[in-house]
Amino acid sequence: xxxxxxxxxxxxxxxxxxxxxxxxxxxxxxxxxxxxxxxxxxxxxxxxxxxxxxxxxxxxxxxxxxxxxxxxxxxxxxxxxxxxxxxxxxxxxxxxxxxxxxxxxxxxxxxxxxxxxxxxxxxxxxxxxxxxxxxxxxxxxxxxxxxxxxxxxxxxxxxxxxxxxxxxxxxxxxxxxxxxxxxxxxxxxxxxxxxxxxxxxxxxxxxxxxxxxxxxxxxxxxxxxxxxxxxxxxxxxxxxxxxxxxxxxxxxxxxxxxxxxxxxxxxxxxxxxxxxxxxxxxxxxxxxxxxxxxxxxxxxxxxxxxxxxxxxxxxxxxxxxxxxxxxxxxxxxxxxxxxxxxxxxxxxxxxxxxxxxxxxxxxxxxxxxxxxxxxxxxxxxxxxxxxxxxxxxxxxxxxxxxxxxxxxxxxxxxxxxxxxxxxxxxxxxxxxxxxxxxxxxxxxxxxxxxxxxxxxxxxxxxxxxxxxxxxxxxxxxxxxxxxxxxxxxxxxxxxxxxxxxxxxxxxxxxxxx
Numbered sequence: 001x002x003x004x005x006x007x008x009x010x011x012x013x014x015x016x017x018x019x020x021x022x023x024x025x026x027x028x029x030x031x032x033x034x035x036x037x038x039x040x041x042x043x044x045x046x047x048x049x050x051x052x053x054x055x056x057x058x059x060x061x062x063x064x065x066x067x068x069x070x071x072x073x074x075x076x077x078x079x080x081x082x083x084x085x086x087x088x089x090x091x092x093x094x095x096x097x098x099x100x101x102x103x104x105x106x107x108x109x110x111x112x113x114x115x116x117x118x119x120x121x122x123x124x125x126x127x128x129x130x131x132x133x134x135x136x137x138x139x140x141x142x143x144x145x146x147x148x149x150x151x152x153x154x155x156x157x158x159x160x161x162x163x164x165x166x167x168x169x170x171x172x173x174x175x176x177x178x179x180x181x182x183x184x185x186x187x188x189x190x191x192x193x194x195x196x197x198x199x200x201x202x203x204x205x206x207x208x209x210x211x212x213x214x215x216x217x218x219x220x221x222x223x224x225x226x227x228x229x230x231x232x233x234x235x236x237x238x239x240x241x242x243x244x245x246x247x248x249x250x251x252x253x254x255x256x257x258x259x260x261x262x263x264x265x266x267x268x269x270x271x272x273x274x275x276x277x278x279x280x281x282x283x284x285x286x287x288x289x290x291x292x293x294x295x296x297x298x299x300x301x302x303x304x305x306x307x308x309x310x311x312x313x314x315x316x317x318x319x320x321x322x323x324x325x326x327x328x329x330x331x332x333x334x335x336x337x338x339x340x341x342x343x344x345x346x347x348x349x350x351x352x353x354x355x356x357x358x359x360x361x362x363x364x365x366x367x368x369x370x371x372x373x374x375x376x377x378x379x380x381x382x383x384x385x386x387x388x389x390x391x392x393x394x395x396x397x398x399x400x401x402x403x404x405x406x407x408x409x410x411x412x413x414x415x416x417x418x419x420x421x422x423x424x425x426x427x428x429x430x431x432x433x434x435x436x437x438x439x440x441x442x443x444x445x446x447x448x449x450x451x452x453x454x455x456x457x458x459x460x461x462x463x464x465x466x467x468x469x470x471x472x473x474x475x476x477x478x479x480x481x482x483x484x485x486x487x488x489x490x491x492x493x494x495x496x497x498x499x500x501x502x503x504x505x506x507x508x509x510x511x512x513x
Contacts, residue, residue: 091192091201101414103204106398107186110206113229114184117221119208122183124165126190130155132164144191158190162207163380163393170211171386179212179389199369200399209393216324218392219357219376220331226361226372226394227337233401234410240371243344244328244359247375248321249311250348253302256315257295267291268348271299303346311345328357355379359394368404372396416468417449424451424460426476434475437485437503441473444507464490471510 088094095103111121130147147157159165162185170177185207192201208225210218223242230240251264259267266289270282279296286293305311308329312322325343332341347360356376363371374394381389405411421441425434438450449469451460457474464472474486479497487506488495498506 091195093200093202097417098414101417102402102411103398105412105414106402107204109229109232110184110186110396113225113232114206114208116228117182117208117225119182119184119225122166122169122185123187124159124162124169124185126159126188127156128159128165128168130157132168133157133160141191144193146190146192159187160189160191161395162187162189162205163209163377163395164384166207166209167380167384167386170389171381171384175387180218181209181211183211184208196369197403204398206396206398207393208396209391211389211391213392214390216328216331216357218390219359220328220335222374222392222394223332223341223359224335224337226396227335227340229396230340230361233405235404235408237339239364239404239408240340240361241364242341242359242361243347244325244341244357245343245345245347246321246325246357247354248319248324248356249315249345250299250303252315252319252321253299257298259291259295263289263291267296267299270296271303271348303348305345306343308343311343324357353377353380357392361396363404363407365407367407368400371400371404416466418447419449419464419467419469420446421471421473422449422451422460422464422467422469423473424455424475426457426474428454430475430477430480433480433500437473437475437500440500440503441507444504445511446507461488461490 093099114121130145133145134142141160144160145157146160147155150156165187166183166185170181186204187207188202188204190202193199195201208222210222223244226242230236250268251261254264254267266285270285270289270291273282279293279300282296283293286296302311302314305314308322308325312319315322329338329341329343332338347358354375355378358373358375360373361371363369372394374392376390376392378388378390380391381387402411423434423438423441425431434450438448441448449464449467451463455463461472469490472488472490474488476486479486480500482497483500484497485500485503486495487498
């Protein structure tokens with residue numbers, strides 16, 4: 001009986017345990033089913049709890065702001081994005097298609113003239129080492145640099161001028177370039193300076209330089225190229241003049257007045273200021289240089305000379321400066337540009353940089369600032385540790401010349417795109433034919449604007465006129481059945497039919513007319 005009771009006890013305990021396990025499994029299954037039906041998106045995420053000592057907790061528990069995020073009534077509205085400032089940075093400009101057409105036209109004129117004179121085009125990075133422009137402390141360009149330290153801890157700057165880059169490139173070849181060089185470039189230059197009409201903080205500049213020629217022949221060639229451009233764009237010697245002077249003239253005058261060579265550059269800067277302020281305003285600067293007021297007054301009297309003959313009277317009889325200038329003017333007569341050139345001893349800008357002849361193109365009406373300027377700079381390469389190399393060149397900005405052409409009403413219009421032909425299909429099923437027509441005309445060298453979507457005929461003609469297209473080719477059902485298209489000459493308003501197979505001949509014919 002004892003054994004029987006024991007067996008019954010074990011059997012009863014076993015049955016109870018099995019029943020408990022079954023009930024637990026049933027409860028867990030129901031709970032899992034209910035949880036899986038819930039739609040809280042973050043319930044499935046498991047994160048390390050910051051408050052639970054490294055234990056895991058669901059994102060729903062960790063995110064105390066879950067209710068406010070999911071409640072549409074209490075959720076905060078997103079702030080609207082800040083409105084974009086559509087203006088370019090101050091002193092810079094956008095080039096819309098019409099502006100680009102003007103720029104392309106101007107650059108093509110510059111390139112054409114440079115090619116006529118046998119110059120080769122070059123270019124360099126717009127980003128250069130800052131040290132390329134800061135070798136001479138105190139120079140104006142040093143104060144106007146767009147400079148910064150890059151991610152490699154290098155001090156760099158956007159180029160304010162192109163000539164130092166040219167010097168670097170010449171030095172990089174270590175004498176491997178055949179002289180003389182006749183190079184030109186049209187770089188974009190950057191200077192943080194005060195803006196006026198025709199002066200921005202970025203501009204494009206036509207540079208022409210001759211390296212390796214010691215004589216005045218280089219300057220004469222450069223002056224002739226400049227005048228050729230002026231004539232090419234419709235300007236005359238009544239519109240533009242070119243003032244010519246020489247560092248030698250000022251140097252000889254300063255020597256006569258007892259001004260030492262080391263004070264030459266600073267003296268020129270002061271003389272340049274006299275165009276804007278009275279001499280008393282620079283008295284402090286004069287005293288700092290150890291110059292007498294009478295010295296500057298004598299110098300300014302000399303600078304009023306407007307002819308080589310008059311300047312010869314105050315310089316030594318064997319003056320190299322006078323001899324050089326006289327030779328230059330004779331060459332200008334040979335080039336046929338003498339009426340553009342005039343001697344002016346007051347041109348002192350850049351004399352600290354230039355070593356010989358200097359010149360400056362100006363608006364004869366006096367409305368605009370200097371148009372272009374240049375001269376001889378034989379010592380530039382030496383300042384970078386290179387060998388002495390004779391060099392001369394000029395810089396010609398894009399902003400002032402455009403203003404001048406507007407002033408004289410000789411700037412062409414660039415509002416229209418100037419397509420040769422506009423092609424469009426009268427119906428959607430003829431679009432493929434219009435594509436073939438456009439391709440055929442483009443193959444003959446025409447510039448073609450293919451209308452890419454269905455438009456009314458009136459819109460197409462207005463579009464063609466607005467863009468100054470010469471012709472409009474219409475692909476219509478009736479003509480196409482006969483293997484033809486309609487061609488309208490927009491300049492005279494005449495319309496005719498042309499066989500599709502003969503479009504190539506038509507394109508050649510109109511290109512020659």
